[in-house]
Amino acid sequence: MKLQFEKNVDLLTHNTFAISAIAREFARIDHPEHVQEALEYVRQSKDNHLVLGGGSNILFTQDVDAIVLQNRLFGIELEKEDDMHVYVRVAAGEGWHNFVLHCIRNKWAGVENLSLIPGCVGASPMQNIGAYGVEMSSVLNYVEAVNIHTSEKHTFSLSDCELGYRESIFKRKEKGNWFITHVGFKLNKRPVFHIEYGAIADELDKMEIDTLSIKHISQAVIAIRSSKLPDPKVLGNAGSFFKNPTVDLSVLRAIQTHDEKIPFYPVDENTVKIPAGYMIEHVGWKGKRVGNCGVHEKQALVLVNYGGATGHEIFTLSTAVMTDVKNKYGIELEREVNVW
Numbered sequence: 001m002k003l004q005f006e007k008n009v010d011l012l013t014h015n016t017f018a019i020s021a022i023a024r025e026f027a028r029i030d031h032p033e034h035v036q037e038a039l040e041y042v043r044q045s046k047d048n049h050l051v052l053g054g055g056s057n058i059l060f061t062q063d064v065d066a067i068v069l070q071n072r073l074f075g076i077e078l079e080k081e082d083d084m085h086v087y088v089r090v091a092a093g094e095g096w097h098n099f100v101l102h103c104i105r106n107k108w109a110g111v112e113n114l115s116l117i118p119g120c121v122g123a124s125p126m127q128n129i130g131a132y133g134v135e136m137s138s139v140l141n142y143v144e145a146v147n148i149h150t151s152e153k154h155t156f157s158l159s160d161c162e163l164g165y166r167e168s169i170f171k172r173k174e175k176g177n178w179f180i181t182h183v184g185f186k187l188n189k190r191p192v193f194h195i196e197y198g199a200i201a202d203e204l205d206k207m208e209i210d211t212l213s214i215k216h217i218s219q220a221v222i223a224i225r226s227s228k229l230p231d232p233k234v235l236g237n238a239g240s241f242f243k244n245p246t247v248d249l250s251v252l253r254a255i256q257t258h259d260e261k262i263p264f265y266p267v268d269e270n271t272v273k274i275p276a277g278y279m280i281e282h283v284g285w286k287g288k289r290v291g292n293c294g295v296h297e298k299q300a301l302v303l304v305n306y307g308g309a310t311g312h313e314i315f316t317l318s319t320a321v322m323t324d325v326k327n328k329y330g331i332e333l334e335r336e337v338n339v340w
């Protein structure tokens, strides 16, 4: 069937912040042939475009004067396996958490710490999604994408993707150039457990387990996340609004002269990561509400829409938080969420 483009579509239900923003044109890509058709249409109309997955990492601060292509390509395919690994090719529209559950059912290890992250598989390389000491870079094999300007297909190897802490080539120098169609993963048949994050070890203790498995880790992560993070179905949010800054040791030492309890995690011998949530809390923003939006009461990294907030209001709130952190700690927070 020919691809349908709808005009003036409200994206309210297509972003987890639950922000109303009108897309000039909107198409749901649920068949591989639609990708080329959609890109041809974008090129002919010479308009802006936005590729959208689950909308869980985006803030609309204005209407979307562009053609929005929503990725709804599904499918998980086992490519090959050997004694140690399975190689899996996943269509970009698959729900990330569905994929994690599929891996756990099949005893394929590597993504269990990344349980319950919202959004689609196709967006996972965009910011190299990470949680509880694991990043998707540890299981990424390749990314298949189509160039939006030329329709050329390309496979990016792991190193081509230039993945870093919540970063990739797709967020930087190749921003807006590619429609990711599939992601290839290399998963482990013999699990290596990552339980060094304090909360996971505590949760596993409560579960009184005999023999640890990836299923237990997934269950522990799901329990912690459900108790701490606001459910976007109930309270609009996009997860962590800011990145945790990585700073030089000298910056840490300067902060310790006025805040000796500041937490930090070594990254290498010269740099440390400081939890942005701690600094936001200690400048007084945790749980604060401004109009229809605010800083979540349990997790200060998360900005929330109490209902009816505009993206502009949330963006303004984020600027106020960043200013106060800069004034007290001298650190410039960086937004993790993609702002349109």
Ligand code: FAD
Binding pocket: 016, 050, 051, 052, 053, 054, 055, 056, 057, 058, 071, 092, 117, 118, 119, 120, 121, 122, 123, 124, 126, 127, 128, 129, 130, 131, 178, 179, 180, 181, 229, 230, 231, 232, 237, 238, 239, 240, 338
């Ligand atoms: P979208 O928000 O739809 O898009 C994000 C960006 O990717 C946009 O720039 C978009 O243009 C681009 N994009 C999406 N799909 C494609 C594609 N197929 N091709 C090209 N470009 C594309 N993130 C973490 O890293 N760790 C967490 O633990 C985590 N927890 C979260 C918890 C909550 C409650 C929420 C709401 C969010 C959380 N996030 C977390 C953020 C978010 O879920 C992830 O970044 C997720 O990968 C975004 O997926 P999405 O499909 O919703 O992307």
Ligand code: NAP
Binding pocket: 130, 131, 132, 133, 196, 197, 198, 199, 228, 229, 238, 239, 240, 241, 244, 265, 273, 275, 277, 299, 301, 336
């Ligand atoms: P938390 O456990 O309260 O810890 C606060 C921050 O300190 C984390 O963000 C984490 O940084 C860092 N941290 C904690 N223990 C660490 C350790 N042992 N080694 C290195 N760094 C450590 O965090 P939380 O808010 O409940 O989130 C738990 C995990 O889920 C984190 O990894 C977080 O990134 C992830 N998460 C991400 C999002 C998002 O939207 N990006 C949303 C919710 C949760 P890191 O963030 O660098 O891991």
